[in-house]
Amino acid sequence: MLGCISYKYHTRFVAIVVTSCDEKNQRKMQNKPVIIGKCTQMCPESEITMRESQRLLHPMEILTHSKTKADRTKMVKEFCRSSAGQHMQKPEVLRPFDTLNDTIAYLLFEAINMDEFAFHIRYDYICDRLRAVRQDMIIQDLPKHEAICILQPIVRFYTYASYRMCDEPLQKYDPHLNNKHFQECLKRLLSLYDDCEEFETRFPHRIDYSTLYADSRPQIEAIYVLFNLGSGEALNRALRLNERWKNTAELQVAIKVSLLYRNNNFVAVCRLVKTLPHLMAAIVMLRMPAIRKTCLQVMSWGYSSKNLRFPLEKLQELLLYESQDELLEDVKCCGLEYHLPDDIFDVKGGVVFGKDKFNVDVNLGVRKVNFVNEKLKKYKVHELVLFGN
Incomplete structure (x- = not known):
């Protein structure tokens, strides 16, 4: 069987042609139940009506200048758990592959770029809708x-x-x-x-x-x-x-x-x-918090000395800290001492490592770094x- 899988959004189009056996026919021959979705919208009509009447619309699905009306072009099926699984298996509420494909294209092109909403709002919305996509995919055993x-x-x-x-x-x-x-x-x-x-x-x-x-x-x-x-x-x-x-x-x-x-x-x-x-x-x-913590712990043993100071600039460079303040914050959380540079007395700053001072129970925070931000931008x-x- 020759199948054409297309991925289309706005000006970009990618078409992939694969030769494959008809897995649905195979399941029929093996007497396995085959469920094929019939919903050609990103959100079933019954769900749109229900969520609109009960005011369960997400802010990203509401018509502009309205608080209660659904924008049907932006409505996407939400994830739900059902105690009676049969409801979820109704073909009328299940989206076939083409519709799921279009839904992903909408979520990861249109919805993700709705800058009028904070990213954490977009993230929560997209995560929930993608779970519903996966749910439809699994129920139909695509x-x-x-x-x-x-x-x-x-x-x-x-x-x-x-x-x-x-x-x-x-x-x-x-x-x-x-x-x-x-x-x-x-x-x-x-x-x-x-x-x-x-x-x-x-x-x-x-x-x-x-x-x-x-x-x-x-x-x-x-x-x-x-x-x-x-x-x-x-x-x-x-x-x-x-x-x-x-x-x-x-x-x-x-x-x-x-x-x-x-x-x-x-x-x-x-x-x-x-x-x-x-x-x-x-x-x-x-994984940098774990890397930094382990590295500082190893150095606490290897450079343990009351009189030795490891240069702040070098440590910042080695462990990819964006600023000296971030480094000092983590050093302090780990229970280590540090000294800031003093130009008047020509004293160089540094960390004083000590194997008996290190706080092994600390969890360092995750931070973004400019070189990754620039790659993504x-x-x-x-x-x-x-x-x-």
């Missing part, structure tokens, strides 16, 4: 190539949002919940990659799934390694991949960073981070999440 098309931009969205939201307060952003959804999507996508590769191996020349994800897979595999920095499981997966993927520039540098981290060579990790592409660098910066947000540019 074919592999369709599920891959859906999950790739979702994974990139979570990658971008993890960094963009990292310094927001808990009232606006829950990193643990974000990471849970991130890992779920990432592992499911990697599993689909593996399934496709296994099918191609078993039935050579019959199907070529790889044309669907050739451009995205190296980046996604690298993100998995870096998101799970130092993890033996993530490294084993990367090292056992087909040479086609393992030898890509993205995965090679991700493996190197993870091995350096695993071997406690944190200074080398920090040096290498600056050379990483945008989304990959952003993911590693989320070179691209529009929707380009990063939709295509991983």
Whole structure:
């Protein structure tokens, strides 16, 4: 069967043609229930009516100059849990692949660029609607190539949002919940990659799934390694991949960073981070608090002395701190002493390391850094999440 998967938004169009077996027909032959969605709108009509009447509209879905009227062009099905699962399986409220594809394009192009709303509002809205997209995808058990098309931009969205939201307060952003959804999507996508590769191996020349994800897979595999920095499981997966993927520039540098981290060579990790592409660098910066804490702890043992001062400028450079104030804040949280430079007496500032003073229970905060911000600013947000540019 020849299927055409299209991704269209405004002036940009990407078409991917893959040869695949009809998985829906296979499930029918195996007597597995097949549910095919019939809803061709981003939000089912019944939900629009219900949410409008009960005033459950999101601010991003309301007509301009109105407080109660829905803008039907912006209405997107929200995620919901149902005690009676049958309601969720009604074809009338399930969106088929084409509609889900269009919904993702709307969320990650239109909604994400609604600058009149604070980013944390856009983030919450998009996260909820993407969960509903995944829910529809799972209930219908969409074919592999369709599920891959859906999950790739979702994974990139979570990658971008993890960094963009990292310094927001808990009232606006829950990193643990974000990471849970991130890992779920990432592992499911990697599993689909593996399934496709296994099918191609078993039935050579019959199907070529790889044309669907050739451009995205190296980046996604690298993100998995870096998101799970130092993890033996993530490294084993990367090292056992087909040479086609393992030898890509993205995965090679991700493996190197993870091995350096695993071997406690944190200074080398920090040096290498600056050379990483945008989304990959952003993911590693989320691990910088742990890197900095461990590095300061090791130095507390290695340079333990009442008379020795480690230069502030050097420490700031090594651990990628944006300012001396940020460095001193973390040094203080770790229970270490420091001295500021005094030009009058020609005294150089520095940290006084002591193995008995270090606070092992401290959790350092995540911060953004200018070099990653500049990498991300070179691209529009929707380009990063939709295509991983």
